[in-house]
Amino acid sequence: MALSRKLRFGMIGGGRGAFIGAVHRIAAAMDGQAELVAGAFSSDAGRSKLSGADLFLDPARVYGSYAAMAAAEAAMPASRRLDFVVIVTPNHEHFGPAKLFLESGFNVVCDKPLSFDLAQARQLRAIVRKTGKVFVLTHNYTGNAMVKQARAMVRGGVLGTIRKVVSEYPQGWLSTLLESTGQKQASWRTDPKRSGAAGCIGDIGTHAENLSRYITGLRIESLCADLTTFVKGRRLDDDGNILVRFEGGAKGIIHASQISVGDENNLNIRVYGTKAALEWHQEHPNELVVKYPDRPSEVWRRGNGYLDAEAQRFARIPAGHPEGYLEAFGNVYREAFRAIAAEVSGRRPPKDADFPTVYDGVEGMAFIAAVVKSSRAGARWTSLKRG
Numbered sequence: 001m002a003l004s005r006k007l008r009f010g011m012i013g014g015g016r017g018a019f020i021g022a023v024h025r026i027a028a029a030m031d032g033q034a035e036l037v038a039g040a041f042s043s044d045a046g047r048s049k050l051s052g053a054d055l056f057l058d059p060a061r062v063y064g065s066y067a068a069m070a071a072a073e074a075a076m077p078a079s080r081r082l083d084f085v086v087i088v089t090p091n092h093e094h095f096g097p098a099k100l101f102l103e104s105g106f107n108v109v110c111d112k113p114l115s116f117d118l119a120q121a122r123q124l125r126a127i128v129r130k131t132g133k134v135f136v137l138t139h140n141y142t143g144n145a146m147v148k149q150a151r152a153m154v155r156g157g158v159l160g161t162i163r164k165v166v167s168e169y170p171q172g173w174l175s176t177l178l179e180s181t182g183q184k185q186a187s188w189r190t191d192p193k194r195s196g197a198a199g200c201i202g203d204i205g206t207h208a209e210n211l212s213r214y215i216t217g218l219r220i221e222s223l224c225a226d227l228t229t230f231v232k233g234r235r236l237d238d239d240g241n242i243l244v245r246f247e248g249g250a251k252g253i254i255h256a257s258q259i260s261v262g263d264e265n266n267l268n269i270r271v272y273g274t275k276a277a278l279e280w281h282q283e284h285p286n287e288l289v290v291k292y293p294d295r296p297s298e299v300w301r302r303g304n305g306y307l308d309a310e311a312q313r314f315a316r317i318p319a320g321h322p323e324g325y326l327e328a329f330g331n332v333y334r335e336a337f338r339a340i341a342a343e344v345s346g347r348r349p350p351k352d353a354d355f356p357t358v359y360d361g362v363e364g365m366a367f368i369a370a371v372v373k374s375s376r377a378g379a380r381w382t383s384l385k386r387g
Contacts, residue, residue: 003341007034009109010073010082012066012097013089015041015051017184020111021088023329024138025055028086030330033337038073038082040066066097074104082106083344084134090188091196095120098135102127107134107340109333113206113368114361116196121358121365122387128358134343136336137356137364139210141267143331145302145314145323146288148354150215150271150278152308153290159273162216165244165252167208169267170260174200177233190236197372199236201227204267205256205371206364210356211269212254213363215280218246220367222383223254227375230259242371245381285324310354332356362386 009028014021021041028034038061041051045064052062063069073082084107087097095115098108102124114137115121128135141147153159178186188194189203196202213219222245227237238259244252260266267282279289286302300307303319314331316323332355339349366386374382 003345007083008037009034009084009086010038011086012040024086024088026326027329027333031334040069070100070104084340090194092116092194098124102131102133109136111138113202113364118365118369121362125358125362134339135358137361138332139356140329140332141211142214143328144285145311146280148314149288149307149311150280152310154216158276160275162250162273164272165212165216167212167269168255169204169208170257170263172261172263174238174258175261177231190234192235198368200238200256200258201240201371202368205240207267208254208256209367218250220384221245221247222381223370224379224381225371225374226379286322
């Protein structure tokens with residue numbers, strides 16, 4: 001039986017002053033399929049209440065801690081209980097609420113990276129397997145229609161055998177010691193107690209890794225990494241250069257930087273095969289460049305009828321009207337809702353629901369762990385240990 005109502009969700013973190021919480025709320029509301037009804041928006045109970053008031057929530061369902069929220073919501077009748085929670089806290093606060101809510105019977109949507117370290121990621125994978133709940137990891141760029149097109153072309157053999165993948169994510173916003181000014185995002189992302197063992201690589205390098213794997217289907221076998229902290233006084237890496245060997249023989253380069261002055265969010269990927277190549281830039285998300293050895297390059301554009309069926313399904317508005325970051329985020333949620341609604345209705349989630357999962361999260365954490373290990377060993381080739 002299909003669900004005949006909106007999904008109900010609660011949010012952990014994402015209160016006043018938070019960037020990503022608002023993004024998740026916009027994305028979750030984009031298709032009118034879900035409604036925010038509860039939250040523990042801050043570890044400070046007073047600030048959580050204020051954030052709940054900002055969002056016009058019932059004060060009785062605005063909590064001072066995620067533990068209190070889990071206990072209260074689990075005790076509610078099915079007609080009022082949450083269907084899923086969204087975790088938008090710093091990295092070190094992903095594992096605790098994810099574990100508790102999964103074991104309390106709730107589906108979970110979690111911002112990336114999955115956890116503080118690889119050990120926690122493996123534990124969450126085991127809990128998801130045991131509980132059977134839906135777990136969504138918001139690697140949002142996978143929701144872009146032209147990323148879907150790129151994947152379809154690789155799967156369809158248009159590129160032939162993949163030989164090389166170059167994926168990079170340069171930013172420049174941390175080219176100075178911004179964290180010393182008290183800027184909230186800079187403060188926690190450069191703090192090893194909250195961010196984990198990696199800074200730049202954990203924050204945006206994981207996007208470059210995930211995008212390369214999503215489009216090509218290739219998993220990393222081993223890597224050779226050189227991490228640098230250029231800004232004096234910073235405690236984590238702000239630049240990383242990684243050579244990659246993929247399973248099956250393809251080679252790659254993954255580069256991530258937050259000291260690349262003048263760059264904003266320049267995530268891009270180039271995939272080279274034996275027959276053709278493709279290129280996609282996040283800052284120009286509606287275009288995919290396809291290159292050939294014997295004829296001019298082509299620019300494929302979102303929203304057109306010549307695209308693969310999947311790329312057309314994920315385009316929200318007609319060609320010529322730009323879509324980007326928020327729409328891709330909304331596409332991840334829309335696909336996740338298919339699985340969550342099925343689970344809530346007692347049905348098996350559809351196998352073709354296209355969203356990142358806890359398994360993608362483990363891949364990302366294994367990538368971070370291998371990069372840090374390799375760099376600390378003097379850029380030694382290091383295998384990924386997914387466990």
